[in-house]
Amino acid sequence: MTTQTHYFVAVPLPQPLKQAFQLYMKKLKSHFPFTRWVHPEDLHITLAFLGDLEEGQKEKLISLLSKVALNHQRFSLALSELGTFGNPQSPRIFWYGIEKSMELNLLRNSVYDACEMVGLQLDSRPFHPHITIARKWKGPGSIDNSLLPVHSSQIETFAVNNIILYETHLNRLPKYEEKEIFSLV
Template identity: 45%
Template sequence: MNQQPHFFFAVRIPEETKRIMKNHLEKLQETLPFSRWVHPMDLHITLAFLGAAEPEKLKLAETYVKEALHSEESFTLKINKLGFFGKEDSPRVFWADTENSEELINSRKKVFQACLKAGFVLETRPFRPHITLARKWKGTGEFQTDLLNVWHGLQPEPLPFQAKDVVVYQTHLNQTPKYEAVTIFPLKS
């Protein structure tokens, strides 16, 4: 059965930050047993998940996002801690967090509204910016939240990076890495 590709808008993580995170991920995998780790080239911050998208509707969303972001400037984000979604003893999603950023919130709001305007039905949960690192706890015991402190041993200071563009990614489930940037919206530098 041939699955339709899924699309989403995201802040792209720069290559140099992905290289640093690759080293961190290798060390995290030694102490945190999760079933599936994200390929370092797939690291991103999702702004709006579209799912399967008709080409015309996707193009319309891209047009609206381009208009919405035309005057937005690039901004600095800082990866500062680890967290998880799901049950405390058996997390479903393991992620890296960034320090609060009004620029990120504002960019997400513009992208989200543009996608709604194009006719997409989007997730209604509050926006919780994060960089997914792994999925599904598979440890022999319960997950211990103090394991999240391992980040500060790897990265004593927050890890800064410049958010320079918003990207439309297409998902290729049978490839690694599985996200392909199909459209890029550069932010002003």
């Protein structure tokens, strides 16, 4: 059986923030019964989910993403609040939000443009930047979003210094492998 390779472009989280999330997620697990919790090394903010890439597409995209990175300055992001996607009775994604950021939106738009230039069809839903921390609610009853705690750690803001092209490996943990790192200026 062959597994299809999937790629995505994302903003990585700095190591101190991953460590803070690891501790915070341990506390959340006892209150929010989700089936799968994200490995701390896999925490990120997705800019574009690409799916499968042909080798030629990947090479051209790497070249275009290098140019994208050179056209964007480093910036900071702030954490916001916990939330869910999906039916409140059985949410499919548990996430930590990111405050609105013009720099992040512009970067995401540039990444999307580069992806479309190599012929990729991308998600057209509005961009809702977040860090997925768990998937697939298994709890009794529903989750009450109004009871979600607001702050996760002492780290409220963090620097965005690069974007990364990741490859997904479904059969291992952590499951995301850095394929190319693109440094912002």
